[in-house]
Amino acid sequence: MERIPILRMGEFLLVTIQVDxxxxxxxxxxxxxxxxxxxxxxxxxxxxxxxxxxxxSFMGRMIGTIAMICATLDAQTVVVGMRPAVAITLVxxxxxxEGVRTALNVDKGMELLVASRGKRSMA
Amino acid sequence: xxxxxxxxxxxxxxxxxxxVRQATRALAIQLGFSLVEQTKMVTAASELARNTxxxxxxxxxxxxxxxxxxxxxxxxxxxxxxxxxxxxxLAMTDAYTSGNGLGLGLGGAKRLVNEFEISSRVxxxxxxxxxxxx
Numbered sequence: 286m287e288r289i290p291i292l293r294m295g296e297f298l299l300v301t302i303q304v305d306x307x308x309x310x311x312x313x314x315x316x317x318x319x320x321x322x323x324x325x326x327x328x329x330x331x332x333x334x335x336x337x338x339x340x341x342s343f344m345g346r347m348i349g350t351i352a353m354i355c356a357t358l359d360a361q362t363v364v365v366g367m368r369p370a371v372a373i374t375l376v377x378x379x380x381x382x383e384g385v386r387t388a389l390n391v392d393k394g395m396e397l398l399v400a401s402r403g404k405r406s407m408a
Numbered sequence: 409x410x411x412x413x414x415x416x417x418x419x420x421x422x423x424x425x426x427x428v429r430q431a432t433r434a435l436a437i438q439l440g441f442s443l444v445e446q447t448k449m450v451t452a453a454s455e456l457a458r459n460t461x462x463x464x465x466x467x468x469x470x471x472x473x474x475x476x477x478x479x480x481x482x483x484x485x486x487x488x489x490x491x492x493x494x495x496x497x498l499a500m501t502d503a504y505t506s507g508n509g510l511g512l513g514l515g516g517a518k519r520l521v522n523e524f525e526i527s528s529r530v531x532x533x534x535x536x537x538x539x540x541x542x
Contacts, residue, residue, distance in 0.1 A: 305429065308422040339429065339447055341454040342516060370447035378451060378516040 289314045291321050296328040297398055298360075299391070303336045311347040318351055322358045329398035330355050333391055335366025345380040352385045361401055363387065365394035409476040419457050419486070420466040428457040428469055432484065435471055439480045439542050449482060449540045452520040455513045456486045456536050464488025464534055474539070481522075481541040489533040496526055 289310060292299045298321055300314065318330060332348065334340065340348070352362035365388045367375075375382065388394035417431055418424055432453040436446040453469075460467040467488030474481040493499045500515050514536070518524040523539040 305426050307426060338433070339451045339454060341451050341458070342513065343454075343458055368447075370444045373444055374447045374451045374520065377448070377519050378455075379519070380516075 288317060291317060293321075293325055293327075294331075294395075296326075296402070297395070298322065298325065298327045298330045299333065300330065301333040301336070306337060306344050306347075308343065311344060315347065315351055315354065319354050319358065322355055322360045327360050328402050329361040329363065331391060331394045331398065332362065332364045333366050334364060334371075335368065335390075337368070337371065340367075340371050340375055340380075342378060342380055345375060345378075345382060349382060349385055356384075361386070361398055363394040363397050365389065365391050409474055412473045412475055414470060414472040417469045417471070418466070419460045419469055419488075421461070425454060425457050425461065429454050431469075431471055432482075435473060435482055436540075439473060439482055441482070441540070441542055445540065445542070448520040449484075449538075452517040452538055452540075453484055455517040456484070456538065459513045459536075460486045460488045460534075464490035466490075467533070476541075479541055481539050483537060483539040485535065485537040487533065487535045492530040492532055492534055493526075493528040494530050496528060500526075 287310060289300060289302060300318065304310065321327065322330065348364060355362045363386045367387060386397065388397050417428055419428060429450050432450045433446060436449050441449065457469060465488060467486060470485040472483045474483055517538065521538040521540045525537045528534040
């Protein structure tokens with residue numbers, strides 16, 4: 286079965302969703318990411334959705350679930366690269382992506398993860 | 409109002425959902441919809457097609473391009489022969505869910521289009537029609 290690749294970048298994992306999000310693919314990503322967060326002791330996960338032309342309620346819920354699973358495994362999730370048209374549509378659809386942090390692009394998302402890791406190590 | 413052309417797609421599997429999104433996008437582009445308009449229509453189509461597949465046990469989508477006094481539109485009609493919806497008003501509310509979604513399928517899709525019609529009979533099936541005008 287086709288799978289979405291998960292890349293390791295230091296302490297973080299990067300997932301770039303580049304295909305039309307298939308339901309089974311979404312489910313597989315959830316399982317794969319949870320496994321990789323533990324295996325790689327990842328501190329954070331970046332999900333790049335800049336190639337996603339739409340996010341419907343199923344996909345939105347999937348992203349929210351991934352963020353919750355990662356948080357449970359002590360990794361922060363940042364969703365990056367949402368297209369403006371997707372953001373407008375999501376709000377009108379009534380999906381707030383609560384509990385999911387967002388950043389404009391991978392660089393900004395990475396900064397966010399590094400900053401929050403710094404805060405945690407000082408605490 | 410005239411119907412310029414139409415096509416019918418099956419909605420049975422998650423692969424069909426991908427095809428529904430692609431066909432909707434292609435027609436929206438052909439009609440000159442803006443990027444935001446395309447995105448709203450494709451998202452609404454994805455929500456409703458998933459309902460047809462999950463709750464209706466599969467069905468069909470009819471895509472039609474419309475012309476009404478020089479105004480161009482795209483109409484999508486989703487039809488299934490599933491269990492039907494006993495209380496449509498309740499199903500339209502955002503908090504309602506009968507499956508594994510957020511319960512936003514119907515109410516959310518309605519907000520993304522210009523016209524929304526639904527008819528359902530328990531034991532016979534459900535038909536949802538949405539239209540977006542350029």
